[in-house]
Amino acid sequence: MSVEVEIRFSLNGDELRATVPAHRSLLAMLREDFALTSPRLGCGEGECGACTVMIGGQARAACLVLAVEVDGAEVETAECLRRSDGSLAAVPAALVRAGAVQCGFCMPGIAVTATALLRQKRGPLERREIERALEGNLCRCTGYTKAIDAIEAASREEERS
Amino acid sequence: MSRVRSSLIGSSVPKLDAAKRVIGDARYMDDLTLPRMLHGKILRADRPSARILGIDTSRAEVMEGVRAVITAADIPNHSFGHGRDNTPLKGEVVRCIRDEIAAVAADTPEQAEAACRRIEVKYGDLPPILTTDAARASGARAIHGDHPENVALTYHYDHGEVEQGRRASAHVVESTFHLRYVTHCCLGVSGVVASFDGEGKLTIWSQTQVPFLYRRDLAAIVGLDPRDIRVIQPFIGGAFGSKLDIYPFEPICVHLAQVTRRPVKILFSREEEFVASPTRQPAEIRCSMGCDADGNLTFREADLVLDNGGYTSWGATTPFVMMQTFSSLYRVPHVRFDAEVVYTNNPYAGSFRGYGNLQASFTVESLIDELADRVGMDPLELRLQNAQEQGEVTGQGMVISSCGFRECLEGSTTAARWKEKREEYRQQTGRVRRGIGMASMLHVGGGAKIYRSDGCGSILKLDDFGAVTLITGASEIGQGSETALAMITAEELGVKLEVVRVVNDDSEIRPWDVGVHASRTTFIAGNSARLAARAAREKLLKAAARLVERPEQELTIEDGEVLEQATGKHVMSVPKVIRSLHFQDKSELVVTNAYYEPPSVAQDEKFKGNVSATYAWATQVAEVEVDMDTGIIRVLKISAAHDVGRVINRLGCEGQVEGGIAMGMGYTLSEELLVQEGRVRNPCFRDYKIMTAPDMPEIELILVESLDEEGPFGAKGLGEAPAICTAPAIVNAVKSATGRRFTGLPITPERGAREFMKDAQ
Ligand code: FES
Numbered sequence A: 001m002s003v004e005v006e007i008r009f010s011l012n013g014d015e016l017r018a019t020v021p022a023h024r025s026l027l028a029m030l031r032e033d034f035a036l037t038s039p040r041l042g043c044g045e046g047e048c049g050a051c052t053v054m055i056g057g058q059a060r061a062a063c064l065v066l067a068v069e070v071d072g073a074e075v076e077t078a079e080c081l082r083r084s085d086g087s088l089a090a091v092p093a094a095l096v097r098a099g100a101v102q103c104g105f106c107m108p109g110i111a112v113t114a115t116a117l118l119r120q121k122r123g124p125l126e127r128r129e130i131e132r133a134l135e136g137n138l139c140r141c142t143g144y145t146k147a148i149d150a151i152e153a154a155s156r157e158e159e160r161s
Numbered sequence B: 001m002s003r004v005r006s007s008l009i010g011s012s013v014p015k016l017d018a019a020k021r022v023i024g025d026a027r028y029m030d031d032l033t034l035p036r037m038l039h040g041k042i043l044r045a046d047r048p049s050a051r052i053l054g055i056d057t058s059r060a061e062v063m064e065g066v067r068a069v070i071t072a073a074d075i076p077n078h079s080f081g082h083g084r085d086n087t088p089l090k091g092e093v094v095r096c097i098r099d100e101i102a103a104v105a106a107d108t109p110e111q112a113e114a115a116c117r118r119i120e121v122k123y124g125d126l127p128p129i130l131t132t133d134a135a136r137a138s139g140a141r142a143i144h145g146d147h148p149e150n151v152a153l154t155y156h157y158d159h160g161e162v163e164q165g166r167r168a169s170a171h172v173v174e175s176t177f178h179l180r181y182v183t184h185c186c187l188g189v190s191g192v193v194a195s196f197d198g199e200g201k202l203t204i205w206s207q208t209q210v211p212f213l214y215r216r217d218l219a220a221i222v223g224l225d226p227r228d229i230r231v232i233q234p235f236i237g238g239a240f241g242s243k244l245d246i247y248p249f250e251p252i253c254v255h256l257a258q259v260t261r262r263p264v265k266i267l268f269s270r271e272e273e274f275v276a277s278p279t280r281q282p283a284e285i286r287c288s289m290g291c292d293a294d295g296n297l298t299f300r301e302a303d304l305v306l307d308n309g310g311y312t313s314w315g316a317t318t319p320f321v322m323m324q325t326f327s328s329l330y331r332v333p334h335v336r337f338d339a340e341v342v343y344t345n346n347p348y349a350g351s352f353r354g355y356g357n358l359q360a361s362f363t364v365e366s367l368i369d370e371l372a373d374r375v376g377m378d379p380l381e382l383r384l385q386n387a388q389e390q391g392e393v394t395g396q397g398m399v400i401s402s403c404g405f406r407e408c409l410e411g412s413t414t415a416a417r418w419k420e421k422r423e424e425y426r427q428q429t430g431r432v433r434r435g436i437g438m439a440s441m442l443h444v445g446g447g448a449k450i451y452r453s454d455g456c457g458s459i460l461k462l463d464d465f466g467a468v469t470l471i472t473g474a475s476e477i478g479q480g481s482e483t484a485l486a487m488i489t490a491e492e493l494g495v496k497l498e499v500v501r502v503v504n505d506d507s508e509i510r511p512w513d514v515g516v517h518a519s520r521t522t523f524i525a526g527n528s529a530r531l532a533a534r535a536a537r538e539k540l541l542k543a544a545a546r547l548v549e550r551p552e553q554e555l556t557i558e559d560g561e562v563l564e565q566a567t568g569k570h571v572m573s574v575p576k577v578i579r580s581l582h583f584q585d586k587s588e589l590v591v592t593n594a595y596y597e598p599p600s601v602a603q604d605e606k607f608k609g610n611v612s613a614t615y616a617w618a619t620q621v622a623e624v625e626v627d628m629d630t631g632i633i634r635v636l637k638i639s640a641a642h643d644v645g646r647v648i649n650r651l652g653c654e655g656q657v658e659g660g661i662a663m664g665m666g667y668t669l670s671e672e673l674l675v676q677e678g679r680v681r682n683p684c685f686r687d688y689k690i691m692t693a694p695d696m697p698e699i700e701l702i703l704v705e706s707l708d709e710e711g712p713f714g715a716k717g718l719g720e721a722p723a724i725c726t727a728p729a730i731v732n733a734v735k736s737a738t739g740r741r742f743t744g745l746p747i748t749p750e751r752g753a754r755e756f757m758k759d760a761q
């Protein structure tokens, strides 16, 4: 039997507790125990960014983080990138508008990475910094151009999420 | 009052389901789960070539959570695939590293995987055949008994008299090109869920691109009546051709569900995806090409050897598309093309965006530049001089009904400031050098008649609130087909885009379609949707005319309102017309349907005939910067001009081109599935590098509208084109920067540095 650990953390604003095996990844816990579908399993090895979530506001690959590591932390996923009226927050809305989405498998990860970046850096972003921030988010459909456009546009908006 | 209405066609519309996909509400294969669902895992061969002497599953069967273990002996194991040379599970012989030996269904994926490790297989090694040369050597062992020479398929095509063309040539160039393995790298890995109901009917959640052919083929493999199979496609995380074939894991999953009488899901790991999903077909292409003293092309000759791997999938038929480029990209009076598809013990190829045309265009467009050099012409001039015009019929019988080739050549080079940059980058010396290069392509743009029908069905349903549901045969694999089809429907019917919904995921209700391939969906499914919408519009107008007692010709429909044609004055709303039909007038539904079959023909046994209703053209110009010491090639800008017939969704077109260029850049600069000794050596994104955001160049896109007469609103197919000519454009640019011609891909920094070093010595 593997060791089970009790943790408390906040998930998209809700205070939660969970009992998880010590070796369970955060991604597995979010997808299987909490039925979230925005963090996606693209590789399980930290190489594609499809599983990106925010932990304490930092973008992290959930497949590389153990569930027990988020004890006491604040976890946010793409599911929470909405305004209070339910409409999409600035970054996902910009991604949609710019036509950045094709199959979309990579997109929650890209939206989360960009949101974390925008929270850390005030003011309009340079394309170079956006490209660098997205380096760990692979997309096979789009060529990234429109995602970069979208994030640049969102960084210029007054009300950013 | 002026009555100018802006058309939806050509505007920029975000993908209709984009919000869902960004926020994580879209359900892909990995999100699917059913009550009592089990998880399947496959045990694959650990070597590329062997005889299977025995399989002992007893230790696996008793493990915790294990519900079934199957081998070839437990299932009908009917042969399948394009060459009928594959089976779901392998019982006697291993022919490649992907081979499926046994499968387990268990309560959790971990349990299934652990059980796989406990299955003991006794192998008797057979020396693997790892190159096409070794496979064709006399006395080589036959990989499949019924193909003693190891040749799975051959293709021969010719027109004119090549010898005559050679004699008329003032310049001849010849080279051999080597293209290796690359793979699709869909971000969503392969998977399937199979579930039987109490009456033995199967529902299968599949990522297939061809649901109707899939149903037929799957039925034959697993021994079911096709009527008892329902195919549902969840959101698909990319396909790019990889889901054109059925693969063994799908019937295996069905058998596991049959044996356990429970739903079963199989989902690949990323490593499995690299090892066991298809590749682009590796090719060795020897090609020679000539022109007269004025630069008019005289002949083209090509001999191709393709590594088929252990089994024959649709990917083995890519010479069919390659020969179109050899025969018909530019005016060439004399052409010969021969291709041999050879079995080896390597992984087998599948279909991949461009379907052989990347390899073919790389060859032809590299040599065109070499010819221009010999003649002493600007490569643009030589291309323009040999480019076809509307109305021509190529030697292969392809009828060029609309043609933006010249506009593509001119548009891309103008955007790239071709003449100026060529001058500027002439005679580069020093460590960092810049260059500019171009390449064009020709691809089917109006479907391709490969099956008996290249058609698509549509059903259009209008409800009493005026909601419009398009039920289309066409599938969505992330390319945005539903948005283009909704736009076509809304425009033709005269309603707002917001009221149109598209249903495209369930074989139980959708009419037939041949599938997503050959860049055909906008053209074929678009025409089909348009016909159904036209029929509904006529019905509405007739009914409205009757209601208001006026001639139909005096009425029109715009934005969901029936208007007076001449003045634009409101007459009544579309929902009101529908309700009157449903409830009062004649108890009639407004449900229409259409089946569109393009006016193309199947090619004859000599591969001649107008296989597509129209053809797409493109030119891309690449500007690069090469570091001669590190070998790093940076693409600074791609100027891409694509003849799309007519833009339907501008955002959709841009997205296809940008994504295609990224894929083409990966093919050129970084991607290679390393296959050594029949094994995949780099099954992860760390070692198999696709383009990332910082790699992307500036992209300037010119959409050329040649307005095809048969296309929906003039449109033609675009999906594959953008990936096709990026590689030769970059390679020609590298040649212009460094003087070094690369005949193989990818040009990784290591390879580049090695070659540049040689030149320096
Ligand atoms: S799934 Fe975590 S980085 Fe790929």
Ligand code: FES
Residues within 6 Å of the ligand: A100, A101, A102, A103, A104, A105, A106, A107, A138, A139, A140, A141, A142, B187, B237, B238, B478
């Ligand atoms: S949109 Fe398909 S992987 Fe990014």
